[in-house]
Amino acid sequence: MPRLVLASQSPARLATLRSAGVTPDVVVSGVDEDKVLADAADRFGELDPADAVLVLAQAKAEEVASRLEESRDDGGPVAALAQDLSDVIVVGCDSMLEIGGTIVGKPADAATARERWRAMRGTKGVLHTGHWVVDLRDDASGGTGGTIGSTSSTTVWFADIDDDEIDAYVATEEPLYVAGAFTIDGLGGPYVERIEGDHHGVVGISLPLLRELLTDLNIPWRTLRDA
Incomplete structure (x- = not known):
């Protein structure tokens, strides 16, 4: 049975997979997102949001896949998982909200979250959620060596809530840790x-x-689902 490695620290992604009967291992990537986007812009020009998340x-x-392949003997935190990659598939994801052609990521602080919600309400x-899969399985397990991805894009309509409701929501701190607040x-x-569009996206x-x-x-x- 293939083993899925989730290259994300998102509790929501992990919970979504678990609710579908899939329990992945989690290895959080160490990529510098700003540098990755800057390098991509230098190579390809300005990216639209759907391409940026991809x-x-x-x-x-790919960073997690490389780290797993290099960690078999280094005694690091993923060394145990890396001992046998014959049936491993790695999936990475990233999400951004686009409003009016502008990319909106995680707010830096509560003030930013309030400002975002005041702009978002009633609109x-x-x-956009990018997905990328790296197949590390060996030939005996049906490995393809493939590395492929695509983006899910879902339109979201926000309620026209008042300032008190926004302040109360921001006070929970939930908006500070998620794309689009x-x-x-x-x-x-x-x-x-x-x-x-797709709710899961x-x-x-x-x-x-x-x-x-x-x-x-x-x-x-079906081969990913827990027995």
Whole structure:
């Protein structure tokens, strides 16, 4: 059975996979996101949001995959996992909210989160989540050596909430730790009026898109589910 390694520290992504019957190992990537985007802009020009999240997802997945391959004998924190990579697949993700053509990431502080919500309320945005999969499996396990990805984009309509409601939500500190300063599966859920697209993509990992990417690597989704 293939083993999935999630290259993300997001509790929401981990919970989404677990709720679908998949329990991944977690290895958090160490990429410098600003540097990755700057390097990509130098090479390809200005990136649109859908491409930016894909570039970051690829960087995260490939950094973790490389670290696993290099950690078999170094005694580091991932050395135990790295001892046998014959059935391992790594998935990296990154999410950004686009409003009016502008990319909105995690707010730096509470004041920024309040400002964002005052601009977002009563409007809509597009939540882009990049996904990248690296196949580390060996030939005996059906490995392809593939490294592929794609982006899930979902339109989100926000409620027209007042300043008191915004202040109360920001005071929970939840908006400080998530792309776009909101969640759909947590305390921010009541402030999302509707979506057009994949709900899971807004949470941070699109299960249908991940299934499609894995299918392209000849990995049926059912083989990932816990016995």
